[in-house]
Amino acid sequence: MGKLDGKVAVITGAAVGLGAGIAEAFVKHGAKICMINRSARVEETAERLRKQYNAQIITAIADVSNREQVEEAVKKTVDTFGAVHIACCNAGVCQLAPFEQMTDEMFDFHINVNIKGAWNTCKAVIPYMLQQHSGSIVIASSVTGDIVADAGEAAYATTKAALVGLTKCLAVEYAARNIRVNCTQLGYARTPMVEGMAAESNPADPEKAIRDIALGVPMGRLAQPVEVGELTAFLASDEASYITGAQIVIDGGSTLPETMSMGTN
Ligand SMILES: NC(=O)c1ccc[n+]([C@@H]2O[C@H](COP(=O)([O-])OP(=O)(O)OC[C@H]3O[C@@H](n4cnc5c(N)ncnc54)[C@H](O)[C@@H]3O)[C@@H](O)[C@H]2O)c1
Incomplete structure (x- = not known):
């Protein structure tokens, strides 16, 4: 019995990287999934996972910054599998530049994909979750922005910190209606x-x-992408039924050291 048996999930940005790792963990734990991505490459990843796990997977080509495309992808999921219980807002972008060379267009690009992408995904799934009186949303924030940052990440860090705010507000707003919202903070x-x-x-x-x-x-x-997938699967599952509004760091301890020189190691 898998922890996601009977669950239907949408995963954005699922073609490669962490989205593919999340998709793998989800099908391993029994979920039916819709892998959403802006590029058609997602179908190759889906086909690999179908073969490997005999999994029920559909794909949808959608740009998360486009509300209509995300709504269409979620509708396709519900039409195919009959419900949507889980949303993983994973799609994101990161471009580095010194702040004084970072253009407003670059900033808008990060806002549109990273913040509005998660916003659009939540907007698209929550009406279905309200109808079925349950749901779980896991948002990919980062240690970047909320906890640490490297030079050149001003746009990215701003958007990833903003997602903690979105997580907390939606968690408190929907807690009494049985929709949980959490975020992961990867190193x-x-x-x-x-x-x-x-x-x-x-x-x-x-x-x-x-x-x-x-x-x-x-x-x-x-981290291995599938390790992030396992955390996401746990937060999405009923095993995490009393966890909402949480920001869970998964970083191999990278935000722990006070210095790189002091101590007995
Ligand atoms: N990799 C890391 O170390 C790391 C650390 C912390 C947080 N994160 C977050 O995890 C998420 C995934 O990161 P990743 O490293 O796998 O990224 P990636 O660039 O390797 O993969 C991102 C995927 O999202 C897709 N995508 C990008 N923009 C999209 C859009 N507008 N609409 C739909 N799909 C889109 C891409 O095509 C790709 O398949 C991001 O939100 C990122 O900020 C990553």
């Missing part, structure tokens, strides 16, 4: 997003930039 996992950031941070040697991330992590490594 670093190796994904196409992080490979892109590494190339921007150290164009001469992006692999070094990725290796060096691990030096600042007490566990000495980056």
